[in-house]
Amino acid sequence: MKNKELQEEELIVEKKLPVIALVGMPNSGKTTLFNALTGANYKTSNYPGSTVEYSSGQLSEKYNSEAEILDTPGIISLNPSSIDEQIAIEGLFNHPKFGTPDAVIVTCDVTQLSRQLFLVKQIVDSGFRTVVALTMNDILQRKDLSVNSEILENIIGCPVVKINASEKTGLNELIQAVVSEFNRKPEQYVHKPLIPAEDEISRIYDFTEETEIEVLEPFKNKRDIDELNRKLFGNLHREPDRNSLKIDKYVLHPVLGTLIFIISMGLIFTSIFWIAQPLMDIVDNFFSLVAETVSNYLPENKWYSDLISEGIITGLGAVMIFVPQIMILFILLGLLEDTGYLARAAMLIDKPLSKLGLNGRSFIPMLSGYACAIPAIMAARTISNRRERLLTIMIIPLMSCSARLPVYALLLAYLTPPGNPWIPGLALGALYLLSLIISSLVAGIISKFRRNTEKSTFMLELPPYRLPVLKNILKSAYYKAGLYIKQAGPVIIIISIVLWALTYFPETRPQLSGNNQNDEIAIESSRLNNSYAAMIGKTVLEPILRPLGWDWRVGVALISAFAAREVFVSAMAITFSITENTEDEENFQSSILQSMKEAKNSEGTPLFTTASVISLIIYFMFAMQCLSTVAVSRKETASWKIPLFQILLYSFLAYVSALLVYNGLKFIGIN
Amino acid sequence: MNIGETAVISSVGDDCIDIHCHCLRLMELGFTPGQKVKVIAKSPFRDPLAVSIRGTIIALRRNEAECIKISENK
Numbered sequence: 079m080k081n082k083e084l085q086e087e088e089l090i091v092e093k094k095l096p097v098i099a100l101v102g103m104p105n106s107g108k109t110t111l112f113n114a115l116t117g118a119n120y121k122t123s124n125y126p127g128s129t130v131e132y133s134s135g136q137l138s139e140k141y142n143s144e145a146e147i148l149d150t151p152g153i154i155s156l157n158p159s160s161i162d163e164q165i166a167i168e169g170l171f172n173h174p175k176f177g178t179p180d181a182v183i184v185t186c187d188v189t190q191l192s193r194q195l196f197l198v199k200q201i202v203d204s205g206f207r208t209v210v211a212l213t214m215n216d217i218l219q220r221k222d223l224s225v226n227s228e229i230l231e232n233i234i235g236c237p238v239v240k241i242n243a244s245e246k247t248g249l250n251e252l253i254q255a256v257v258s259e260f261n262r263k264p265e266q267y268v269h270k271p272l273i274p275a276e277d278e279i280s281r282i283y284d285f286t287e288e289t290e291i292e293v294l295e296p297f298k299n300k301r302d303i304d305e306l307n308r309k310l311f312g313n314l315h316r317e318p319d320r321n322s323l324k325i326d327k328y329v330l331h332p333v334l335g336t337l338i339f340i341i342s343m344g345l346i347f348t349s350i351f352w353i354a355q356p357l358m359d360i361v362d363n364f365f366s367l368v369a370e371t372v373s374n375y376l377p378e379n380k381w382y383s384d385l386i387s388e389g390i391i392t393g394l395g396a397v398m399i400f401v402p403q404i405m406i407l408f409i410l411l412g413l414l415e416d417t418g419y420l421a422r423a424a425m426l427i428d429k430p431l432s433k434l435g436l437n438g439r440s441f442i443p444m445l446s447g448y449a450c451a452i453p454a455i456m457a458a459r460t461i462s463n464r465r466e467r468l469l470t471i472m473i474i475p476l477m478s479c480s481a482r483l484p485v486y487a488l489l490l491a492y493l494t495p496p497g498n499p500w501i502p503g504l505a506l507g508a509l510y511l512l513s514l515i516i517s518s519l520v521a522g523i524i525s526k527f528r529r530n531t532e533k534s535t536f537m538l539e540l541p542p543y544r545l546p547v548l549k550n551i552l553k554s555a556y557y558k559a560g561l562y563i564k565q566a567g568p569v570i571i572i573i574s575i576v577l578w579a580l581t582y583f584p585e586t587r588p589q590l591s592g593n594n595q596n597d598e599i600a601i602e603s604s605r606l607n608n609s610y611a612a613m614i615g616k617t618v619l620e621p622i623l624r625p626l627g628w629d630w631r632v633g634v635a636l637i638s639a640f641a642a643r644e645v646f647v648s649a650m651a652i653t654f655s656i657t658e659n660t661e662d663e664e665n666f667q668s669s670i671l672q673s674m675k676e677a678k679n680s681e682g683t684p685l686f687t688t689a690s691v692i693s694l695i696i697y698f699m700f701a702m703q704c705l706s707t708v709a710v711s712r713k714e715t716a717s718w719k720i721p722l723f724q725i726l727l728y729s730f731l732a733y734v735s736a737l738l739v740y741n742g743l744k745f746i747g748i749n
Numbered sequence: 750m751n752i753g754e755t756a757v758i759s760s761v762g763d764d765c766i767d768i769h770c771h772c773l774r775l776m777e778l779g780f781t782p783g784q785k786v787k788v789i790a791k792s793p794f795r796d797p798l799a800v801s802i803r804g805t806i807i808a809l810r811r812n813e814a815e816c817i818k819i820s821e822n823k
């Protein structure tokens with residue numbers, strides 16, 4: 079309630095300010111300009127009911143004017159060719175929060191004038207109060223060319239200002255031009271253009287080409303104008319950036335390019351896997367320490383003490399543990415995107431992925447899925463085609479994430495005799511490969527069944543190579559992490575409190591002294607074995623799990639593992655009441671293995687056989703055993719459709735394949 | 750077209766009957782008749798292609814590039 083009031087208040091304040099919308103083609107320097115105008119003090123939101131983002135922020139004080147700056151997604155033209163573009167263009171004409179902007183700044187990359195003026199022309203013709211911001215002037219000067227902005231102003235009919243947003247030149251002039259436009263009464267109402275026919279596009283291009291020839295002039299008279307004109311008609315101004323062409327000779331080379339691709343992707347993978355690990359351990363240890371310290375100060379033997387220390391603080395820890403990976407992945411993604419490599423990497427790997435109904439841009443999210451599905455699903459934002467983005471998000475939970483590793487390690491250790499570490503190693507490799515095959519199959523099958531409503535396209539500009547601005551990348555990674563904490567965090571905390579309650583209540587307190595560690599574990603074990611989770615396990619899960627070769631205790635561990643897959647290991651330790659004598663991990667694992675070997679089912683035969691353990695492994699390969707992923711999937715797709723489909727499909731696949739494997743193995747005599 | 754080859758566009762999407770065709774988008778991207786195009790690179794699977802047009806480089810899938818007809822090789 080309070081929040082809503084605040085929002086309304088905010089809305090009133092913002093309504094008073096004039097709104098300036100930034101429009102431009104992708105890579106035209108729009109975001110750099112936005113950062114310079116707002117002083118990188120902005121917030122990013124989604125258009126209602128979609129995942130299309132826009133940023134807004136107030137004009138920085140140093141420009142001596144007040145205005146709200148609205149950054150819109152990069153567009154090619156005002157004629158949308160996808161649902162997301164349609165949302166972005168609708169948002170420009172009639173923004174859900176800001177309405178029709180009072181003025182529009184169009185960024186225009188002067189190194190490709192004839193192309194970029196296309197959008198400028200469309201915006202001006204739509205009746206907006208328009209100011210054109212010419213970007214990349216320094217790059218054009220390297221070709222000894224420059225734009226005569228006065229001539230351009232006359233031709234196009236609106237103010238034109240040259241800027242350099244990273245060196246912050248021309249920005250005051252730009253804002254002054256916009257402010258004086260506010261007072262101008264527009265000659266026509268703002269209206270959306272009709273979808274242009276082919277000859278209409280040609281007509282606009284004829285105009286932009288003529289304009290280009292008129293406004294380009296030699297830079298500082300370095301060259302004779304005649305010589306330059308000859309060069310102009312030799313299309314000097316329509317050549318891509320020469321340095322980029324040189325670099326592309328290597329980066330897009332069939333052999334070298336592939337090598338560079340493999341190395342860079344390998345680096346990304348290892349850093350989200352290995353660099354994040356120590357940071358995640360720090361987060362983990364920090365929250366265990368806080369939970370321990372807090373529980374020391376709270377009254378003993380009260381349910382709310384346990385709720386705070388085990389439900390809430392552990393839940394907070396479950397949220398924060400993903401932050402290092404999210405930050406690292408988004409810093410790396412930002413570096414790749416801003417240098418211009420991301421588009422090229424997408425091009426190199428597009429072909430095989432397009433066969434599965436995916437896109438070259440699906441590759442990094444899929445790769446990240448091997449570390450953790452949560453940052454991976456968030457990284458799918460870079461896929462511009464909605465269908466392909468949803469399909470990528472759909473299959474990410476099948477990637478063998480790092481949380482499965484402890485589970486596989488335990489189960490594989492049970493299956494293989496000690497002393498042969500290469501056997502479980504090999505098996506682990508096979509599991510990774512299998513998860514890749516399965517996810518490809520699922521993607522292929524889903525894309526076969528769901529016919530294209532939005533035809534798959536690639537058409538991606540390969541921007542010139544540039545040095546990235548680290549500050550902006552860090553800022554955006556920080557923002558992504560904050561967004562995750564704010565939006566997925568509460569859901570994850572609620573889920574972990576519910577799971578805590580299920581495994582804690584009804585409260586039974588066995589009268590044990592509770593002084594030494596063994597007794598504490600016995601209390602915990604008896605509490606879990608009498609909890610609602612155990613009741614569900616005994617009455618609901620036992621009959622369901624019996625055909626897979628498991629009993630209710632495995633079921634309880636599986637319920638606990640919905641918080642995170644790796645919880646399965648510690649939950650197994652509790653359900654089978656393992657006494658943890660030392661902190662030594664090796665002993666801990668061997669004592670779990672020992673109790674697993676001794677565990678009997680209700681008929682008195684061993685519970686964990688080769689067949690039932692393999693069926694558990696197979697179950698974990700498919701199962702959507704991570705409610706944090708569900709929460710993020712819900713947030714990133716802006717609907718429950720995908721997460722529900724994921725839960726239903728993957729639970730079904732997990733159950734059926736575990737069932738088939740268990741009974742198949744028993745049938746051929748492996749027990 | 751091979752890597753490094755230059756040609757001039759003669760028409761875009763003349764043979765297309767599919768209403769979902771991307772010819773309009775291709776034209777909006779700058780692939781209009783009369784423009785010079787040059788193949789900069791091909792991905793290891795020979796698809797997509799990187800094509801230079803109007804001062805920039807655009808990666809296109811082969812089936813998209815097929816909408817663009819070229820008249821002469823230089």
